[in-house]
Amino acid sequence: MLDLFLKKKENMTRDNKVFDLIKEENERQVNGIELIASENFVSPQVMEAAGSVLTNKYAEGLPGKRYYGGCEVVDQVENIAIDRIKELFGATWANVQPHSGAQANAAVMLALLNPGDKILGFDLSHGGHLTHGSSVNFSGKLYQPSFYGVEKETGLINYDVVEETAKKERPKLLICGASAYSRDWDYERLREIADEVGALLLADVSHPSGLIARGLLNDPLEYCHVVTTTTHKTLRGPRGGLIMMRNDFENPMGIKTPKGIIRKVSSLLDSGVFPGTQGGPLEHIIAAKAIAFGEALSDDYMQYVMNVKKNASVMAAAFVEKGYQVISGGTDNHMMLIDLRSKDINGKEAEKALGLADITVNKNMVPFDDKSPFTTSGFRVGTSAVTTRGLAVDDMQRIVNYIDDALMNKDDEAKLTSIKQEINGWMSGFPLFKA
Numbered sequence: 001m002l003d004l005f006l007k008k009k010e011n012m013t014r015d016n017k018v019f020d021l022i023k024e025e026n027e028r029q030v031n032g033i034e035l036i037a038s039e040n041f042v043s044p045q046v047m048e049a050a051g052s053v054l055t056n057k058y059a060e061g062l063p064g065k066r067y068y069g070g071c072e073v074v075d076q077v078e079n080i081a082i083d084r085i086k087e088l089f090g091a092t093w094a095n096v097q098p099h100s101g102a103q104a105n106a107a108v109m110l111a112l113l114n115p116g117d118k119i120l121g122f123d124l125s126h127g128g129h130l131t132h133g134s135s136v137n138f139s140g141k142l143y144q145p146s147f148y149g150v151e152k153e154t155g156l157i158n159y160d161v162v163e164e165t166a167k168k169e170r171p172k173l174l175i176c177g178a179s180a181y182s183r184d185w186d187y188e189r190l191r192e193i194a195d196e197v198g199a200l201l202l203a204d205v206s207h208p209s210g211l212i213a214r215g216l217l218n219d220p221l222e223y224c225h226v227v228t229t230t231t232h233k234t235l236r237g238p239r240g241g242l243i244m245m246r247n248d249f250e251n252p253m254g255i256k257t258p259k260g261i262i263r264k265v266s267s268l269l270d271s272g273v274f275p276g277t278q279g280g281p282l283e284h285i286i287a288a289k290a291i292a293f294g295e296a297l298s299d300d301y302m303q304y305v306m307n308v309k310k311n312a313s314v315m316a317a318a319f320v321e322k323g324y325q326v327i328s329g330g331t332d333n334h335m336m337l338i339d340l341r342s343k344d345i346n347g348k349e350a351e352k353a354l355g356l357a358d359i360t361v362n363k364n365m366v367p368f369d370d371k372s373p374f375t376t377s378g379f380r381v382g383t384s385a386v387t388t389r390g391l392a393v394d395d396m397q398r399i400v401n402y403i404d405d406a407l408m409n410k411d412d413e414a415k416l417t418s419i420k421q422e423i424n425g426w427m428s429g430f431p432l433f434k435a
Helices: 002-006 016-031 044-050 072-089 101-112 138-142 159-169 187-197 209-213 265-277 283-296 299-321 347-356 384-388 393-408 413-427
Strands: 093-095 118-122 144-148 173-176 200-204 226-230 241-245 335-339 362-364 378-382
Touching: 016 413, 044 283, 072 093, 072 209, 072 241, 072 283, 093 265, 101 138, 101 200, 101 226, 101 241, 101 265, 118 159, 144 159, 159 187, 173 187, 187 200, 209 299, 241 265, 283 299, 299 335, 299 384, 299 393, 347 362, 347 378, 347 393, 347 413, 393 413
Parallel strands: 118 144, 118 173, 173 200, 200 226
Antiparallel strands: 093 241, 226 241, 335 378, 362 378
16 A cells, blocks of 8 residues: 555656655664554554545544534444444443544543643653643643652552542542553552542553553553543554543533533533544544554454563563663563663663664653753663564563663664664564564
């Protein structure tokens, strides 16, 4: 399908400037080791749908309730995506239109909060996310944020401290979920805390959603009022977001329609997406989501996420064996956060050196970091992408060996080039997406 689009069309000048860069990016992905925890590789059919003629269709509204004509086909596509994600997670309602996880969170907050309301989220510097109350994000500008974090000694969340903070702050929304926390969440305890202070509970499971979907981690839908996720990390779909609920309920603010009817939260959330935070949905991406959700229901995907979890556990142990500090001592999901201070290296240096060796990671702040977000004391890695390529537990030690070798020789360009050549040769045997 990609070749079809790359061919020169009659009476059309090929934009080689852009397509050459696309080719270059393809080579970068194929030749290197991708360890960024928020990235993955999609199947050929997901990519085909994302590049389909559905990109031409504007479809404001919901299936069967559009503001444009000609939506008969895209209505069916979107309904397939909704039905599959509900089956995958055991949800009773879902909106698959959010363009990203940030858009999904924005829609939830717009629907359920008023500007100035208090929210309690997981501290960004401890592994949380920008949309959970960061001062540079809409969530920190429109609402009054407060935060909980991990304990310095353990790297784990202390739920007693979360409860104390919630009682003190009395938030209207309690947010759980993270972008750099490697342990599972106690949603039952968090719901007890939320109920105690009269808050709604939002779980943003963007990172481990694929593992949650197949029962390898705790189920947030059992206890949380609303659940959001991206679709491109462990869920292995196109870049996008979605919102789900298992149990709908009357909104706690008692918002009424012009006809005086108190609206259910699902209706408010639909409005929070459109027209609240975005216009027409990306129906080509929703088609790609539908395909990815179908793949995630398969036995092959179940084996995949089991392998993701196993690979992460083995990789974390390999880092510890090499003398690296893994925050919280290990991982329950697909990722881990490495504190480099004991190695006298900062995250910026590590990211650069590993990049020269064709190992892609992202520098990341660690809890109680003493360096700026532009430097950081650590880096974050995940196993979703390498597992998609077919790498197994025996390969994780080899990857850590390469990482350690590169970091211990971070200023030796010849050594880094040698490591890169070894990696390029090794990765040539693995497709981006192993069927």
